[in-house]
Amino acid sequence: MHFSVFYERACERKGGEAAMRAMLPEVVSDKELAKVTDDRVLSLMTHCIFRAGFVWQIIDRKWPQFEEAFSGFVPLYWQQVPPERLEELAQDERIVRNFQKIITVPVNARMIVEVSEEHGSFCKFLASWPHDDQVGLLMFLKKKGARLGGNTGQYLLRMLGWDGFVCASDVLTALRNFNLLDASPTSQKGLKQIQAVFNHWHQETGLPRSHISRILSYSVG
Secondary structure (H helix, E strand, C coil): CCCHHHHHHHHHHCCCHHHHHCCCCCCCCHHHHCCCCHHHHHHHHHHHHHHCCCCHHHHHHHHHHHHHHCCCCCHHHHCCCCHHHHHHHCCCCCCCCCHHHHCHHHHHHHHHHHHHHHHCCHHHHHHHCCHHHHHHHHHHHHHHCCCCCHHHHHHHHHHHCCCCCCCCHHHHHHHHHCCCCCCCCCCHHHHHHHHHHHHHHHHHHCCCHHHHHHHHHHHHC
16 A cells, blocks of 8 residues: 555645645654753653543643652652652642552653663663664563553654654554554554554655654544
């Protein structure tokens, strides 16, 4: 299946090629990504985790207060935070008081610190990961981090500007409509099917994988 089929449909649905392309997500270079500091990574991880299963606009609106409550998300502090600090946050009205999500912060902070000790920073590690193996990176985040499985890890990479796909419902519909996906998108088999399709279309078009992902969603949404 040539990607031009989806591209043309997306252009039709979004008011023309120029209008559609103006709506595509930003992709940063590996060099730019490597400059992102570890505190911003922990902040974005936590942002994505709190968004999951909740109204995104509420989390986005309250995020400056989250930054205050979590003192800027410095991983070296949060990896060994005293338990009583976490209990205080569970009563802090500045944030959404979901304790199961609050306790992901020290787990993810430890992951970030460990990766940074080996690679110089977490985003230097991300910048070195091959874009044709997003599945491997997602498995790493799920195994080493907390609540970073499913689409949460995918949205984290998108927010950081790492070039990859997001298994949004419209993307999955587009793939299934053309028999390009016959397994669960949460299984390794399904993710590898999706990866193979995106790698093929990237080679065919030269488009970033994140743009291919968004265009797919526009073709049916």
